[in-house]
Amino acid sequence: MNNFPMTLAGADALRDELHHLKTVKRPEIVNAIAEAREHGDLKENAEYHAAREQQGFCEGRIQDIEGKLGNAQIIDVTKLPNNGKVIFGSTVTLLNIDTDEEVSYQIVGDDESNIKERRISVNSPIARALVGKMVDSEVEVTTPGGVVEYEIVAVDHI
Structure with missing residues (x-):
């Protein structure tokens, strides 16, 4: 299994x-x-x-x-070296390029996800778009409302 x-x-x-x-x-x-x-x-x-x-x-x-x-x-992401790459457990701060709004999400397992607490599943479209990317890079996320462009402002291991 x-x-x-x-x-x-x-x-x-x-x-x-x-x-x-x-x-x-x-x-x-x-x-x-x-x-x-x-x-x-x-x-x-x-x-x-x-x-x-x-x-x-x-x-x-x-x-x-x-x-x-x-x-x-x-x-335990706090024990892993932070090289600016988005990994499982990271807390990622994103800047919406169109609206200039910032939002932070922690990438967690399916059972832990809770959008109200800004914890998103590693299998969600936004997390899949972010994992493996580096801080300061731009990503496109396909949402029900269309494609949204974000800049990764920060990657934290907290």
């Missing part, structure tokens, strides 16, 4: 979620099932069925996270 790139912060967030699911959520659900069982007939016991469904979701998410962490290639 292929390894998927993930930032150190992304891996830490998944580990935190996994710890919470195993130490807090899983015991809560087990208690809810035990309480619901005490109410008698399980066929018509909505609390029991809801708790069992919640247990299924929780166990599924635990397996999902364990699988992702098991297949992750964790990259």
Whole structure:
């Protein structure tokens, strides 16, 4: 199976979620099932069925996270030399050549991307256009609204 790139912060967030699911959520659900069982007939016991469904979701998410962490290639960009080249984990500051607006994005793994937090997937069109380019170079990014030209103003490893 292929390894998927993930930032150190992304891996830490998944580990935190996994710890919470195993130490807090899983015991809560087990208690809810035990309480619901005490109410008698399980066929018509909505609390029991809801708790069992919640247990299924929780166990599924635990397996999902364990699988992702098991297949992750964790990259700590702060430990890599910064030679001005855009790589996975870099935070890239771009200048829109037409509008003169600046924007920064961190290039992260698929599961970590969150446009509101300016984290974009390494597989997104903009990240694919940026990876491998150098600071001060110009790139064209095809967007739904057409082609946008950017200048790479800065590449940071933060």
